[in-house]
Amino acid sequence: MAKVLMKGNEAIALAAIKGGVDAFYGYPITPQNEVPEYLSKHLLANGKVFLQAESEVAAINMVYGAAGAGKRVMTSSSSPGIALKQEGISYIAAAELPCVIVSVMRGGPGLGGIQPSQADYYQATRGGGNGDYQLIVYAPESIQETIDIMKESFDIADYYRNPVMVLVDGLIGQMMESVDFDKPVKERFLPEKDWATNGTMNHPGKRNIANSLQIDPKALEQHNIHLQEKYNTVKKNEVRYELINFDDPEYVIVAYGTMARICRSAIELLEKEGISVGMIRPISLFPYPKEAFAKIPDKAKGILTCELSQGQMLDDVLIANNGKHKVGFFGRSGGMLPDPEEIVEAIKNFNERVVK
Amino acid sequence: MKKTSNVKVAGFGGQGVMMFGQVLAYSATKDELFGLWFPSYGPETRGGTANCSVIVSDKQINSPVFKNADHLVAFNLPSLEKFRTKVEKDGLILYNGSLIKDDVKEDNILCIGVPVNDIANDLGNVRVANMVMMGAYLELTKLFSDETIEAIIKKFLGERKADLLDINMKAIEKGKAFIKDLGVNYA
Structure with missing residues (x-):
């Protein structure tokens, strides 16, 4: 068809x-x-x-x-x-x-x-x-x-x-x-x-x-x-996930659903500015793709969790990361959608986003 | 054609804003490109403006949300005012010249008013104003062929309104002619 x-x-x-x-x-x-x-x-x-x-x-x-x-x-x-x-x-x-x-x-x-x-x-x-x-x-x-x-x-x-x-x-x-x-x-x-x-x-x-x-x-x-x-x-x-742009990323975004697509565009914009950002995109939320986090290079500067919420999947990211990398959070809620440029800014100001 | 076009279409409810956007997304799908359409829904539509976003691309579409549009198609003044500052450099603003009498100018953006209501009235049905705009839009962007558009409009009208195909296609032709007469090139 x-x-x-x-x-x-x-x-x-x-x-x-x-x-x-x-x-x-x-x-x-x-x-x-x-x-x-x-x-x-x-x-x-x-x-x-x-x-x-x-x-x-x-x-x-x-x-x-x-x-x-x-x-x-x-x-x-x-x-x-x-x-x-x-x-x-x-x-x-x-x-x-x-x-x-x-x-x-x-x-x-x-x-x-x-x-x-x-x-x-x-x-x-x-x-x-x-x-x-x-x-x-x-x-x-x-x-x-x-x-x-x-x-x-x-x-x-x-x-x-x-x-x-x-x-x-x-x-x-x-x-x-x-x-x-x-x-x-x-x-x-x-x-x-x-x-x-x-x-x-x-x-x-x-x-x-x-x-x-x-x-x-x-x-x-x-x-x-x-x-x-x-x-x-x-x-x-039944674990399902996708790794995007995972060739030696400086930062790693974790996002699912519509937020992941917005982040895909943000990653392209960041690439143009010479900042390499990868993404773990969980497709199954239960079971959560914990094993994907082992693939984040040791020298990556941090993980940014992006959600259309005040931070819920963030818990699973913190569990999967197990203290290895710095974890930051970016979220919009109440029905507000960020544009890719907002994610670009969040990555550039990652240190302000760190929660743990 | 630029590889990805982000289009914002806005106007009063009833001006054919949603149809305008959907025709673009259906045409993209027919031409084996990627099309994405989404409407504003809920409280943001109250107070007179309906708007939708359309993305036409030759590759898989990433973000459904964009900050600035490449093309803004504004059917009334509130819509123009709402979105005119959210258009990319080298972008296009097409607006309803029948309702917006002021000359619209933005730096590095091609702004063209098309008197779509007047042209549609001359054709005998103001409801095809959106297709006059479609003609002008396609003449400038060259996104889709007449053949593609005709097939999609035919589908939209269905058997029940098949007799309206003729006037819709005439409206598109008039919109195209208006741009040709201006002698403007964009694509």
């Missing part, structure tokens, strides 16, 4: 269809409304399920139910909406059910604003729900990468029996780019869903239960140990 120009939210929806989504449950919120709008037209027309629930809480619990029945299910929302879904997300992770959650971040906290933001890094990687659970979180930088990850995300969710979150900011949702939907997806061996609660005619003599309640502490601890083993496998196998 030739390239097409498509809005990010619509591309997310079409990529979900290509990824084999059976059902969508959601509740409207800006700036992700074109995801359900597109799916409402195209899922129903193809005999699939689209349902606008009465609330976010209802929507995520419908996801829980349909995922339990073994279907490929998704929801999408934006910051305060994702906050409302946290209880259900924790239950789904506990019950080890696969689903895809699209989070199109806007400025917070509270109801906040509707402009692009990355202030839900903690929400995505640390969870707002209770318990020792993790989502597998991807943060693409362009509509193309969002499509490629969306198509694959249902396989990854099924493979690990775990919710996958695709985390983008409002700009990726609202902008249009030239994209190609036909890039191949990595093939994974996916076992039968013999755990699905889809009726005993599908698993005679066996009663399947989807549940997150474990009253016996011994059993619950065993379940937690099992979950941690799974997350460790995810950490081993």
